[in-house]
Amino acid sequence: MHDDLVDHLTRSTPLSRGEASRVIQDVLAYFDETTEEFVRRRHRELQAQGLVNAEIFERIEADLKYRTVAPPELTLRQLRRIVYG
Numbered sequence: 001m002h003d004d005l006v007d008h009l010t011r012s013t014p015l016s017r018g019e020a021s022r023v024i025q026d027v028l029a030y031f032d033e034t035t036e037e038f039v040r041r042r043h044r045e046l047q048a049q050g051l052v053n054a055e056i057f058e059r060i061e062a063d064l065k066y067r068t069v070a071p072p073e074l075t076l077r078q079l080r081r082i083v084y085g
Helices: 003-012 017-031 035-048 053-064 076-084
Strands: none
Touching: 003 017, 035 053, 035 076, 053 076
């Protein structure tokens, strides 16, 4: 799968074919994340950094605008509901 990309990475970086393939799979998995999964993951990461919810939800709201496939715009309340149900 993605042989052209694997070939490109092995030519343009010091990665072996196996390493390039694993990197591609990791990147694809990262971008395969649903909006809800992304919001929950970012909330955990930012909370672990010591940020409070007001800062966290504003940061997540800004981060969502830069996702590869931009999800619908979510309000702060919708973000909270994704995390806390």
